[in-house]
Amino acid sequence: MVRWSNAWEVASLEHFAQKWNLATKDRYFEKRYQRMGHRRHKGFLIPFLNYITFGWNPLWLQKWAINLERKINQVITDNYVKSLPQQYQSLSGSNHRQRELVSSQ
Numbered sequence: 001m002v003r004w005s006n007a008w009e010v011a012s013l014e015h016f017a018q019k020w021n022l023a024t025k026d027r028y029f030e031k032r033y034q035r036m037g038h039r040r041h042k043g044f045l046i047p048f049l050n051y052i053t054f055g056w057n058p059l060w061l062q063k064w065a066i067n068l069e070r071k072i073n074q075v076i077t078d079n080y081v082k083s084l085p086q087q088y089q090s091l092s093g094s095n096h097r098q099r100e101l102v103s104s105q
Contacts, residue, residue, distance in 0.1 A: 001074075002076060002077055004037075004039065004040055005073055005076070006036050006037055006070070006074070006077070007077045007081075008045075008077075009036055009037070010033075010036075013029060013032055013033070013064040017029065037066075037069070037070060037073065040069065041066055042074070045062075045065055045066065045069055047063060049062060049065055083100075
């Protein structure tokens with residue numbers, strides 16, 4: 001998986017919960033699922049929008065760009081998983097569950 005992808009974040013959270021025997025329906029995990037990708041948005045997307053709009057960065061544009069970025073992130077991650085050998089595709093198969101978790105928010 002691509003390191004900053006949503007699928008990687010979900011897999012990391014699931015591993016953490018499984019390792020420490022925690023319920024993923026907890027408020028901590030719900031908050032993490034809601035803020036999925038915030039590092040990409042704060043670190044790359046919003047500064048890029050500020051640059052191309054000369055500092056005029058309306059909230060509607062940020063929301064639109066974040067939604068677009070999430071779709072692009074999913075396509076990139078799906079293509080990466082398809083490029084893996086078959087034996088590794090099942091190991092990174094949290095894609096379907098990731099979509100369920102993120103879409104339920």
